[in-house]
Amino acid sequence: MSNTKVLPLIAPESDAVAPCCPPLTERPFTAEEAETAARMFKALGDPVRLRLFSAVASHEGGEACVCDISDVGVSQPTVSHHLKKLKEAGLLTSERRGTWVYYRVEPSVLAAMGRLLTVAPAAT
Amino acid sequence: MSNTKVLPLIAPESDAVAPCCPPLTERPFTAEEAETAARMFKALGDPVRLRLFSAVASHEGGEACVCDISDVGVSQPTVSHHLKKLKEAGLLTSERRGTWVYYRVEPSVLAAMGRLLTVAPAAT
Numbered sequence: 001m002s003n004t005k006v007l008p009l010i011a012p013e014s015d016a017v018a019p020c021c022p023p024l025t026e027r028p029f030t031a032e033e034a035e036t037a038a039r040m041f042k043a044l045g046d047p048v049r050l051r052l053f054s055a056v057a058s059h060e061g062g063e064a065c066v067c068d069i070s071d072v073g074v075s076q077p078t079v080s081h082h083l084k085k086l087k088e089a090g091l092l093t094s095e096r097r098g099t100w101v102y103y104r105v106e107p108s109v110l111a112a113m114g115r116l117l118t119v120a121p122a123a124t
Numbered sequence: 125m126s127n128t129k130v131l132p133l134i135a136p137e138s139d140a141v142a143p144c145c146p147p148l149t150e151r152p153f154t155a156e157e158a159e160t161a162a163r164m165f166k167a168l169g170d171p172v173r174l175r176l177f178s179a180v181a182s183h184e185g186g187e188a189c190v191c192d193i194s195d196v197g198v199s200q201p202t203v204s205h206h207l208k209k210l211k212e213a214g215l216l217t218s219e220r221r222g223t224w225v226y227y228r229v230e231p232s233v234l235a236a237m238g239r240l241l242t243v244a245p246a247a248t
Contacts, residue, residue, distance in 0.1 A: 024174075025181040025229065031197075034171040042169030047158040050148075051167070054158075057149040071153075105149065107243045113153075114241035117234050 023118040040113055043089035048074055054085070056092060057105045058095045065100035125186045127206035147242040164237055167213030172198055180207070180216060181229045 021033040036077070044050050051072050056064045066079050074082075083103050086092045091110070092103045145157040153161070154214050168174050175196050182187045196204075207227050210216045215226045215234070 024178045024234075025186075027178070027182045028173045028195075033176065034174040038169050038171040038174045041165045041174070044168030045162050046170040047155065047162040050158040051153045051155065052163045054148045054151070056152040058151045062149075071152075106159040110148075110241050110243050114238050114243070115128065117238035117241065 009043060017041065021116055025118070035084050037116055040089050040091060040109070043086055043091055046082070048072060049086060051092065052082050053086055053105075053119070054102050057110075058110075063102045063104040065102045067100055144238055148240050149243060154184050161240055162239075164213050164233070167210055170197060170206070172202070172209060176203060176206050177210055177215065177229075181234075187226050187228040187241055189226045190231065191224055196216060 020036040021029060043055065052069060055069045055072065059068055065077055065081065069079055070076075072079065083092060083094075083101075087094055087103070093105060093106050094101050094103050096102075144160040145153060168177060176193060179193045179196065183192060190200055190207065193203055194200075196203065207216065207218075207225075211218055211227070215230060217230050218225050218227050220226075
């Protein structure tokens, strides 16, 4: 019922990522907010993708290329495919340097997702 | 490669929900950790389910029955189906009172998910 536009949470390659949504416990999400937030949760809703994401997120310097990630038990093309999906969801950014594409976690998006899960004080 | 057992993050109807995993930025997830965490992210990876979840989470008293949620634009059986899925993922607990089943957010699970998304200080 609101006329306000949904701020894009997903802005690949951008430093300025606006949080889309209030905490899930604050008020019912609008359809637009739910679309945006669900896309990010869905990107992390696959075990292999989640392992790759944590591999990048925890890698030295906060970034990694496919060449750094080889112990997840899937082929390099599969790794590339999943990293691309995470990038499309706005969770990773990428930069080509020579032969390799380096992926980096978008901290503001991660923080925005964490904010969604903030638990409000129990209403009794 | 670890012999340690994965702590169950999902324990429906239980008050004692152990967090399964460290923050995603801390170290690469094991396959077991990723399985557990991905299941929860996946449950929130659907726009309708996410709206229903926020409707329950933000409802007066922190709980709601299907009878309280009617403005998401889907039928009551669909609402029930999605609430059941959220319960199976450990995100909601339920209790029957008379005619209706009341759903409540499991705060410890929400907190554990929020912890996964904690952003570590930037490593440079």
